[in-house]
Amino acid sequence: MTTTLVTGANKGLGLETTRRLIEAGHTVYAGMRDLSTGEAARALGAVPVQLDVTDDASVARAVASLTELDVLINNAGIPGTKWDFDDLDADEMRTVFETNVFGVVRMTQAALPLLRRSSAPVIVNVTSGVGWPRLLLDEKADEFPVNLVPYASSKAAVIALTVQYAKNLPKFRINASDPGYTATDFNGRSGHQTVTEGTDATVALALIGPDGPTGEFRNRHGLITY
Structure with a gap:
């Protein structure tokens, strides 16, 4: 049995990832800041775990x-609260990075001892195409209209983190997934993809074997290239 931990798993992409991996035969621990929001995950057969990726003690307890642990899915993320460029400041950058970047590092470093005991350790970092410069500059891409500086830069950092972790941990399979423009609370349900489509890449990367890719950035259509 494969044991998986998904952060930010009480709703949206995290909950759908949980559902699909349970369906695939995984034992899934569903991380969430508030256990009172865990009814949906529990109904799927997951084990809700109190987990705030911005809190060292919470991560350690989880x-x-x-x-x-065989698979860690770093899914938790926030968009930030300041949408106007003129309101941008260092505090907003710090807040977004605390969850989206430092949270990935905090969670991954804490989980490494358990993952190292697995015969096939896997990490999937859920990031975004808005962290990919080529897509941000492509007027035909969904990512082009997004002008958010903290969110986009945090997701670019996660992509770089993924590559560097993959290089430093060659026995692991460590990849980044791009959900694409998916209808969730994150974007006011404006996305044109379903949550199932939005979790295709994450689930596929969570299910790879020891000979699978590592250090890659993928969406539901495959490898995202430069």
């Missing part, structure tokens, strides 16, 4: 509650 990891300590596990006896084994």
Whole structure:
């Protein structure tokens, strides 16, 4: 049995990822800041775990509650609160990076001892095409209209983190997934993809074997190239 931990798993992409991996035979621990929001995950057969990726103690407790771990999915993320460029400041950058970037590092470093005991350790970092300069500059791409500086730069950092972790941990399979423009609370349900479509890449990367790719950035259509 494969044991998986999904962060930000109480709704949206995290909940759908949880559902699909349970369907694939995984034992899934569904991380969430507030356990009172865990009814949907529990109904799927997941084990809700209190987990705030911005809090060292919360992360440590969550990891300590596990006896084994094969797959870590760093899904938790925030868009930020300041949408006007003129309101941008360092505090907003820091807030977004605390969850989207530092949270990935905090969670991954805490989980490494358990993952190293797995015969086929996998990490999937859920990022976004808005962290990919080519897409941000492509007027035909969904990402082009997005002008948010903190969110886009945080997701670019996650892509770089993924590559560097993959290089440093060659026995792991570590990849980044792009959900694409998916209808969730994150964007006021304006996306043109379903949550199932939005989790295609994440689920596929969570299910890869020891000979699968590592250090790649993929969406539901395949490898995202330069």
